[in-house]
Amino acid sequence: MITIRRFGVAAGAVAAALILVTPVRAGAPDQPAAMYSTKCKSCHTYGQGDLVGPDLKGVTARHSRGWLASWIRSSERMIREGDVTAVSLFRRYRQQRMPDHQLSDVQIEALLDYLEAGGPESDSRKAVRPTSMAGVKDITLGRDLFFGRRNMSSGIAACSSCHAIQDPQGTAGGSLGPDLTEVYSRYQEKGLSQFLERDCFPRLPAARLRAVTSDESFLIRAYLRSADGEPTWVDEVRAPSVGHSNDRR
Numbered sequence: 001m002i003t004i005r006r007f008g009v010a011a012g013a014v015a016a017a018l019i020l021v022t023p024v025r026a027g028a029p030d031q032p033a034a035m036y037s038t039k040c041k042s043c044h045t046y047g048q049g050d051l052v053g054p055d056l057k058g059v060t061a062r063h064s065r066g067w068l069a070s071w072i073r074s075s076e077r078m079i080r081e082g083d084v085t086a087v088s089l090f091r092r093y094r095q096q097r098m099p100d101h102q103l104s105d106v107q108i109e110a111l112l113d114y115l116e117a118g119g120p121e122s123d124s125r126k127a128v129r130p131t132s133m134a135g136v137k138d139i140t141l142g143r144d145l146f147f148g149r150r151n152m153s154s155g156i157a158a159c160s161s162c163h164a165i166q167d168p169q170g171t172a173g174g175s176l177g178p179d180l181t182e183v184y185s186r187y188q189e190k191g192l193s194q195f196l197e198r199d200c201f202p203r204l205p206a207a208r209l210r211a212v213t214s215d216e217s218f219l220i221r222a223y224l225r226s227a228d229g230e231p232t233w234v235d236e237v238r239a240p241s242v243g244h245s246n247d248r249r
């Protein structure tokens, strides 16, 4: 019984990991936050007033989903067809026309869900940026931070001065702290992220509460993830070749 249950848990964890990894890999650019910042942010703010177009905060309450989907696909067609709301918007913001967006139903749905859930305002408060999305470049940068080839913004010592780790380039690092090769799978994304918010020595008078910035944390986690052998969507295409990311073959 116990074995079966254990197996059930493990299988569940694997399934969860697959669910997490698969859609990200299939559509990282489709992530609503990324979509918003590449396709909408140049003309719209979220909660900071009009830019080229209106502030998008609360937009899902101002219009129906159907209207919004048509608008995002082609505001021009709606204006041409004389939709009253569309025409009055166009009159009010006549400096620039909003371009048409070729997005699927699913992408628009995700984008509107994102806007409704607080959009970019909630990004900062939100969960940990998942390293399943990390690329080879992120992993390389994370490795550079880990080994002190790039300085961390808070000026703390490189992780490798106290921790050893094994990666495709060999094993290196200090021995004051534990070896971190398999730390990613033990802590997982969230646990590791929380851990990295503080210094490894909490009892020292903590001059700095945040040992690394959230960007640095992302990069280091991406590196730890790859050292631990957990794939990211880029690595599934090509095995990680840390340090050789410019090699185009």
Ligand code: HEC
Binding pocket: 036, 039, 040, 041, 042, 043, 044, 052, 053, 054, 055, 056, 059, 062, 068, 071, 072, 075, 089, 090, 091, 092, 093, 094, 095, 096, 097, 098, 099, 101, 111
């Ligand atoms: C090049 C600038 C530009 C870009 C990029 C852009 N918009 Fe717009 N948007 C506008 C303008 C300008 C308006 C006001 C209506 C008009 O003049 O066409 C508008 C209006 C809107 C409205 C109606 C807002 C309201 O308060 O009624 C929504 C919704 C909207 N845009 C969503 C988006 C989304 C989602 C994206 C990204 C997929 C996007 N826009 C990208 C310029 C832009």
Ligand code: HEC
Binding pocket: 146, 157, 158, 159, 160, 161, 162, 163, 176, 177, 178, 180, 183, 195, 196, 200, 212, 220
């Ligand atoms: C000055 C030495 C030192 C530096 C620098 C340092 N650590 Fe640590 N770290 C330690 C020690 C010592 C421990 C063990 C603490 C304990 O057991 O309470 C530890 C524990 C950890 C753990 C938990 C390991 C486990 O097996 O549970 C992680 C994860 C970790 N460190 C990550 C990092 C990362 C990432 C960096 C770089 C941003 C870093 N550490 C920098 C000394 C250091």
